[in-house]
Amino acid sequence: MSDEVKAKEFLDKAEKRVKGSSFMSFFSGGSGAKFEESASDFTKAANLYKMAKKWDQAGAAFQRAAECYLKANSKHDAASSYVSAANCYKKGNVADAVITLKAAIEYYTDEGRFSIAAKHQKEIAELYEAEGDLEQANASYQIAADFFEGENSTVAAHQCLLKIALFSAQLERYDKAIEIYERVASASLDNNLTQYGCKEYFFKACLCYLASDDLVSGERALQRYKDMQASFSATREARLLDDIIQACRQNNVENFTNAVYDFNTISPLDSWKTSMLLKVKSTINKDAESVV
Template sequence: MSDEAKAKEFLEKAEKRCKGGNILSFLGGGSSKFDDAASDFTKAGNLFKMSKKWDQAGAAFQRAAECYLKGSSKHDAASSYVSAASCYKKGNVADAITCLKAAIEYYTDEGRFGISAKHQKEIAELYEAEGDLDQACASYQTAADYYDGENSTVSSHQCLLKIALFSAQLERYSKSIEIYEQVAAASLDNNLTQWGCKEYFLRAILCYLASDDVVSAERALQRYRDMQASFNSTRECRLCDDIIKACRNNSVEEFTDAVADFNTISPLDSWKTSILLRVKNTITKESESVV
């Protein structure tokens, strides 16, 4: 008999347990019919996984979770929801998110914010993969709050930086700037994290310029130099200075030369390339308006 056929037998057995009675449970002994059913649903789910029937496996684990909720173990229910989500993630993202949210509800009720943060971040990554940046930002923010409550600063910052990344893509530059400056300020006094400040400062300046606010970019650059003395000698700081001057002079040529010079040694990632293109477009518009 195939694993899939065995799985279906366990499903039928589990459903019968749910509908039928368990005399031991009525007499106060033994496990409840729902715990027994949950066990059979779990066996079915594992067999479906072996057959790579992901949606069916997810549905079986989800049914197990529902039975555990009616039985004696909310902890097992949460674990089953997580198992269901891991199967649904193979194709049914909406159901995966639903199951993760159900698990998170239990974990937060129990004060287990560390594992709640992990699964909330997982939800954010699913939204990100689907291209739903608004929901991804909201989920990363919740995860960041959970991590922050557990004093997991590095993990919290990782989530916040994702929000900054997406906010800039959505042209919500002020939000991106706020996060980059917040994370940079929190990283300055830590030898393990201060190296990243030059990157956060650069990204913040790019956001200022993309929003066509050269004055604020100049002020911010001076503030960043005051915050971290070593920043002044970095290539990131030089790039910021050069492109701010290019924007001041409405010179596309100066801008292009500055970017090309930086890129020869520190190749630009897709995010910076995209934001720099927006900055270049603001210079082009200014040049055209002058003409």
């Protein structure tokens, strides 16, 4: 007998018991044990579907198990089943994965278990990110960051905030991105384990200023960052920023391109930085055209 056939038998048995339990509870006031048994059968069906790699069916069975656990007032087991359902739905059904994770998060927040709620909220953000839905990803990362901050999990909170900064810049919400990069940098300066990352945050914040065509604020920010962290002045990132700010002032595309090329040969630029630099370069071309 195949796993799918066995799973269907468990499903049918569980559904039959649920219907009987619902009818009985109308007269007797409840049948928690029957719902517990049904949840167990739904879970067995779900695991068999997992073995058969039938992920949507497995997710649906776990979800039914969660619903039965709720009726049996076993909220912890319900939350665990919702998470199991989401792990199956993640294989392809993102919308249902989000729904089931949110159901689990509701339980964990009600119980004050914000660390695990934050972990699952971050999973939701990552699902939206993978789908390219930056708006929903940002909103979900913000909730996760708030949860982490409430539990004093500063590093995890910063990881979520930095994602928001990254996507905000892509959405051309530069003020938001700058605020986050500067906030995380300030919080990282006095920690020997985190201060090394400050040059990256300063670099990205300054690129956001320049990409928004605010050369004056970008130049002032660069000087402020150098004052905040003396070692930043000697970094290749700071020198590149100096060079491209000068090139922008002179409307010199060639000098801009050469500075970026020299930097990239030693420290390859990722797609985000390349995108920001192209936006900065476009402000030079625009300014040059306006002079003509």
